Amino acid sequence: MNRFFLVIVMVLNLTGAAFANDANFRPKLGCVPFQATSLQAMAFTENISTSLLNYLDNSGFFDLVERKKIEQFSVVEGLSMDNLDLNGIIRIGTTARLDYVVYGSVNTSESSGVVLEVNLLRVSSKKLILNEKFTMSEADYSGKMLAVANSVVDHVRNAGKPVNPEPVKAPPLAVPPPDKVTASGTSSSIRLEWHHGGQSQIIGFNIYRANSLDGQYSRFATTTEPFFIDDNLKLNDTFYYRIAAVGQTGISEMTMPVKGATAIAPPAPIFMNVEADIKGARLIWRARPGNSDNKRMQASEYLLYRRQGEGTFSLIARLPVDAATYVDTGLSDGVKYIYTITSRNSEGTESEYSAKLSVQPLTSPGPVKAKTGRIRTISVSWDQFLGDAGAGYMLYRSDARDGRYAKIAKLEGLKSTGYTDTELMDNSTYWYRMSVYNKGGVETDPSEPVSALTRNLPPAPQQLTADGEARRAKLHWQLAGTAEDEIKRVIIFRSTEMKAGIFEKIAEVNSNQSEYVDRNPPLKDNTTYHYRVCSQNSCGAMSPDSESVTAITKAQPRSPAGLSATSGGIKKISLRWDRNPESDIKWYQIFRKQNDESDFTELKKTDNIQFEDTDLPNGAEVAYRIRAIDNDELISSFSDAVSARTKPSPAKVVGFKIVNPADRIVSWSANQEKDVHSYTIYKKGFLGMPKKLATIQGTSWKLDETRDKVEIYVTAVDDAGLESEASETLNF
Numbered sequence: 001m002n003r004f005f006l007v008i009v010m011v012l013n014l015t016g017a018a019f020a021n022d023a024n025f026r027p028k029l030g031c032v033p034f035q036a037t038s039l040q041a042m043a044f045t046e047n048i049s050t051s052l053l054n055y056l057d058n059s060g061f062f063d064l065v066e067r068k069k070i071e072q073f074s075v076v077e078g079l080s081m082d083n084l085d086l087n088g089i090i091r092i093g094t095t096a097r098l099d100y101v102v103y104g105s106v107n108t109s110e111s112s113g114v115v116l117e118v119n120l121l122r123v124s125s126k127k128l129i130l131n132e133k134f135t136m137s138e139a140d141y142s143g144k145m146l147a148v149a150n151s152v153v154d155h156v157r158n159a160g161k162p163v164n165p166e167p168v169k170a171p172p173l174a175v176p177p178p179d180k181v182t183a184s185g186t187s188s189s190i191r192l193e194w195h196h197g198g199q200s201q202i203i204g205f206n207i208y209r210a211n212s213l214d215g216q217y218s219r220f221a222t223t224t225e226p227f228f229i230d231d232n233l234k235l236n237d238t239f240y241y242r243i244a245a246v247g248q249t250g251i252s253e254m255t256m257p258v259k260g261a262t263a264i265a266p267p268a269p270i271f272m273n274v275e276a277d278i279k280g281a282r283l284i285w286r287a288r289p290g291n292s293d294n295k296r297m298q299a300s301e302y303l304l305y306r307r308q309g310e311g312t313f314s315l316i317a318r319l320p321v322d323a324a325t326y327v328d329t330g331l332s333d334g335v336k337y338i339y340t341i342t343s344r345n346s347e348g349t350e351s352e353y354s355a356k357l358s359v360q361p362l363t364s365p366g367p368v369k370a371k372t373g374r375i376r377t378i379s380v381s382w383d384q385f386l387g388d389a390g391a392g393y394m395l396y397r398s399d400a401r402d403g404r405y406a407k408i409a410k411l412e413g414l415k416s417t418g419y420t421d422t423e424l425m426d427n428s429t430y431w432y433r434m435s436v437y438n439k440g441g442v443e444t445d446p447s448e449p450v451s452a453l454t455r456n457l458p459p460a461p462q463q464l465t466a467d468g469e470a471r472r473a474k475l476h477w478q479l480a481g482t483a484e485d486e487i488k489r490v491i492i493f494r495s496t497e498m499k500a501g502i503f504e505k506i507a508e509v510n511s512n513q514s515e516y517v518d519r520n521p522p523l524k525d526n527t528t529y530h531y532r533v534c535s536q537n538s539c540g541a542m543s544p545d546s547e548s549v550t551a552i553t554k555a556q557p558r559s560p561a562g563l564s565a566t567s568g569g570i571k572k573i574s575l576r577w578d579r580n581p582e583s584d585i586k587w588y589q590i591f592r593k594q595n596d597e598s599d600f601t602e603l604k605k606t607d608n609i610q611f612e613d614t615d616l617p618n619g620a621e622v623a624y625r626i627r628a629i630d631n632d633e634l635i636s637s638f639s640d641a642v643s644a645r646t647k648p649s650p651a652k653v654v655g656f657k658i659v660n661p662a663d664r665i666v667s668w669s670a671n672q673e674k675d676v677h678s679y680t681i682y683k684k685g686f687l688g689m690p691k692k693l694a695t696i697q698g699t700s701w702k703l704d705e706t707r708d709k710v711e712i713y714v715t716a717v718d719d720a721g722l723e724s725e726a727s728e729t730l731n732f
Contacts, residue, residue, distance in 0.1 A: 048106055048116060048145070055149035061157070086121075093123035094200075100159070102130075102152055113137040118148060120155050130155040175247035178205065178226065183241055183260030186352050189231035190260035194243050196226055201247055208242040213257055217242050227312040230260070237262045264296040266343040271354040274339055277389045278438045280329040281359045285341055287321070299343035303350065304328075307338050313353075333445045334363040362387050364445040368395075368434050370452030375486055376425070376539045378452045380432050381418040390414050390436040394443055397421065398431045401449050405433055426541055427456040458485045458535040460543040466531050466551035470632030472519030473529055473551035479511060486538040487511045493545070494518065495530045503532055503545075511535070525634060526555035557582050557628040557636040565624055565644035570720050572614040573622055573644040579609050584631040591638070593623045600625060600641075618722055619648030650676050650716035650724035657730070659700065664732055667700035668714055675719040682726070684711045690726075703732060 093101050104118040112135040120130030132151060136144035178194040185191075196202055204224045208217040217240075221228060230239065238261040242254040267288040275282040283304065292298065299321050305313035306328065317326055321343075331337060338358045343351040371379040380395065392412040396405035409419050414436075424430060430453075433446035459480040467474045481487055488511055493503035509516055523529065529551050535543040562578035575590065590611055591600035600623070604611060616622060623643045628636040655669030668679070678697050682690040693712065694701060703712065711731050716724040 048114070051142075051145045052148060055146050056152065059149060059153050061153045089121065090123060090126055093121070100129075100156055109135070114141075116144075116148065118152070120152060120159075122159060129159050175202075175245050175250055175252040177252040177255050178243045178245055179255070181241070181243055181255050181258050183258045184348070184350050185260055185262045185265075186350055187235055187262055187265045188233055188352065189229050190233065190237075190239065190241075190262065191350075192228045192230065192241055192243070192258075192260065194226050194255070196245055198245075198247070203246045203248065206244045206246060206251065208244070208254060210240045210242075210257070211238075213240050213259070215240065217254070217257075222246075225312045233262050235262050235264070263347075263349045264294065265349040265351045266297050266299040266345050268343055268351040268354040269299070269302060269341050271339070271341050271357055274357045274359040275389075276359050276362050276387070277327070278362050278436060278442045278444050279331050279333065280327055280361060280442065281331060281337060281339070283326045283328065283339055283341070283357075284324065285354070286324055288343075296345050296347065296349065298345060299351075300346045301344050303342045303344055305340050305342070305353070308335060309338075313338075313340060329442070331361045333361055336360050362389055362436065362444055365393075365434055365436055365447045367448045367450050368432050370430075370432050370450050372452045373455050373484060375455045375537055375541065376423060378421045378424060378430055378432075378454060379418065380421060380434075380452075382434060382447075384417050385414050385436050387414075387436070389438050391439045392437055394435045394437055395419055396433045396435070396446060398433075398449075399429070401431050401451065403431070405431070405446070410437075424454050426454055429453050455484065457541055458487050458537045458543040460546045461490060461533050461535055462546070464531070464533055464546045464549050466529070466549040468529070468551035468553045470554040470630075470634055471522040471525060472517055473523060473531070473553065474515065474517050475531055475533070475549075475551075476515045477533055477546070478514065479535070481535065485535075487535045488538050489536040490516075491534050491536055491542065492516055492518070493532045493534075495532075496527070503530070508536070523553045525553055528552050554632065554634060556634050557585060557630050559637045560588060560626050560628050560639045563624070563626060563639045563642050565622075565642045567644040568647050569612075569616075569644075570647045570722070571616050571618065572612055573616060573624075573646060575611045575613065575624055575626075575642075577609050577626060577639070580628045580636075582628070582630060585628050586631050587629040588626050589629055589635075590624065590626050593641075595621050605629075616646045618646055620646045622646075647720060647722065649722045650718050652725050653679065653714050653716050653727035656714055656727040658732075661732075664703035664706065665700060666703070666712070666714075666730055668727065670699050671716045671724070673716070673718055676716045677719055678717045680715050680717060680723070682713055682715070684713075684729070705732075 089101050089103060101121040101123060102118060103121070104116060107115045107117075109115055114136050116134045116136070118130060118132050118134065119128055121127070122129050130151065134144055134148050176196070176198060178196045180193075180195040182193050183190055192207065194205075196205075204222055205226065205228075206219050207221040207223065207228055209220050209230070210217045221230075230241075238259065240257045240259055242257050244254045245252040267290060269285045270288050271283075271285045273284045275284070285302070287299065290297065301321055302319045302323060303315055304317040304319065304326055306316045307313045316328060319326060328337075328339075336358055337360070338356050340353040340356045342353060365385050366383060368380050368382045371381075382393075385393070392410065392414065393416065394407055395409040395411070397408045398405040408421060411419065421430070421432075429451050431449045431451045433449050435443040435446045437443045461477040462480045464475065464477045467476075475492065477490070479487060479490070489508045490511060490513065491505060492507045492509070494506045495503040506518060507516060518529070518531075530548050531551065532545040532548050534545050557580055560577045560580060562576070564576050566574040577588070579585075585607075587605045587607060588609070589602060590604045590606065592603040592613065593600045603613065603624075613622065613624075621643060622645070623641050625638045625641040627638050650671050650673050653668050653671065655667070657667060659665050659667045666681075670676075678695050679699070680695045681693045681701055683693055685691040693703070695717070701714075703710065709732065711729050713726040713729045715726055
């Protein structure tokens with residue numbers, strides 16, 4: 001497993017003198033588990049630890065200390081070896097009377113191999129005297145590890161040299177004696193307790209005993225703890241005790257004598273059970289059966305004691321004799337505690353210890369599992385916590401491993417083994433820890449942090465193309481990503497100003513579509529359009545935009561060229577024009593405007609390049625223009641207008657007159673048109689209807705009718721058969 005490498009160099013000289021120059025002892029060095037800073041480094045941590053310790057041991061400079069002893073110091077301080085920071089290292093160093101601490105971390109690099117960072121801390125000054133990184137490969141592993149060990153030795157040796165050595169050493173400090181010595185007797189033992197303010201600088205204590213207050217006090221026991229039990233005594237034995245502290249610089253004076261005596265005491269209660277709780281324990285006992293009338297045998301209160309490991313029992317509670325349970329709180333997770341109970345009578349005589357029962361408060365839950373790669377959510381799961389004391393789970397989240405963790409969920413009951421954290425940021429790392437709480441709301445320490453990464457934004461569609469068509473553009477793309485990206489839609493954006501970069505959303509389609517036709521409303525002809533697309537996932541997160549592509553819509557056909565109109569046709573005008581260069585022209589649309597019309601109107605559609613406009617009035621002045629229409633119904637602009645005139649009728653006959661009234665002879669002037677070949681004489685009949693009387697080629701004529709009144713007129717006729725309007729009328 002990953003560990004944090006920590007080598008502890010201890011010096012027993014409490015004055016901090018330069019031990020490197022003292023040949024009487026060697027600095028002590030200890031090792032505790034260490035943590036790798038990467039997954040790959042886990043394979044190297046144990047070998048590096050073992051190798052470094054071997055090299056340091058072979059240097060002969062250190063007296064190595066077992067790891068278990070170093071771990072005991074962390075337990076005393078209530079620290080976890082897996083989460084030591086600088087303050088924790090200083091606390092261990094101070095409590096264990098250390099002079100130096102070497103610590104660091106192990107990492108791996110593709111270019112450098114294994115990277116070992118080593119820090120050397122001087123505890124007394126709380127300052128680093130070494131901070132160095134060592135890189136090593138398999139080939140130079142042994143040499144680099146030797147260099148690390150030598151660097152540690154050199155820095156410790158140099159740090160131990162006095163900068164300004166004093167010519168006269170200060171006299172050693174006197175060891176102060178213990179105080180607050182008490183002695184309490186049971187029916188077969190006497191318990192001694194005392195206090196010493198300089199406990200951290202004391203090696204141990206000597207216990208002296210005499211049979212009388214002024215008797216000879218002989219040392220009969222030693223201990224390293226401020227507590228001692230003189231047992232296997234007889235009832236009513238009396239002794240006097242004095243205590244002396246043993247330090248680095250000598251032995252203190254003995255304390256004043258205290259008297260201890262055995263006496264009749266009540267029996268110890270029956271310690272039945274101790275149940276683990278969260279950061280606590282529940283003790284259960286009952287009074288020992290008995291019906292003695294001796295008040296000394298009757299308990300007036302219970303005293304509860306607790307210790308950790310092999311330490312001294314400390315009084316934690318005094319309870320009335322009718323009490324049978326007690327809940328101890330404020331304990332540390334996973335630490336073993338040992339309890340015992342005594343009975344005490346009204347005279348203050350205490351029973352022997354009851355049975356000693358141990359308990360370990362419920363440990364913090366194991367690390368949760370956090371699933372990486374979900375969209376704005378992280379699924380957190382865990383193994384069900386086993387323990388009747390738990391009432392539920394508290395889940396905490398932070399955006400950094402060592403950051404502030406905020407509560408995000410309180411889950412009642414222990415059956416739940418999962419939670420989904422939602423509404424998270426894209427492509428973001430979140431750290432999770434979990435604790436278990438009891439009915440009183442007390443929580444275990446949180447589990448080790450674990451992290452998960454939310455899914456990144458969905459990838460943009462790829463290979464976008466755009467093809468311009470008639471008043472529309474056809475887009476095609478390929479969707480990128482995997483099913484885990486949960487892409488639901490593709491959003492289409494359009495711009496007509498690429499430089500301005502203003503793209504507007506024009507449509508969105510389902511992710512199963514890979515094309516889109518931009519046509520509603522119709523696009524402008526011969527216009528450049530720019531397009532981008534992006535993907536949108538199930539939570540509404542949008543990918544970056546794709547690369548821009550361009551489409552140019554189809555242009556209108558060119559205006560027809562070469563339009564011409566032929567004048568002089570008899571009641572008709574012939575039109576001709578050039579064929580358009582476009583291959584998909586479907587129609588040519590012809591428009592006409594005559595003299596009495598204000599605007600052009602559509603006359604005809606044709607797929608030819610010529611047209612004959614017939615049935616026109618004689619001498620009509622007509623204007624024409626045309627435009628082209630292609631297969632996509634795109635219409636060109638109009639051609640230039642052209643005009644033509646049909647052949648006019650002969651001019652009205654003039655000079656029509658009677659030249660001989662008696663003979664009824666008329667004449668007229670000849671028309672100027674060269675193609676006029678005859679004249680027609682009409683008379684007005686019933687209701688003014690014309691009646692042709694004669695057609696002649698000359699310019700005079702005799703009316704044969706002599707009796708009736710008659711009204712006549714004459715017209716000119718040309719070679720094309722066109723007839724002029726009637727002349728003025730003559731009456732006979």
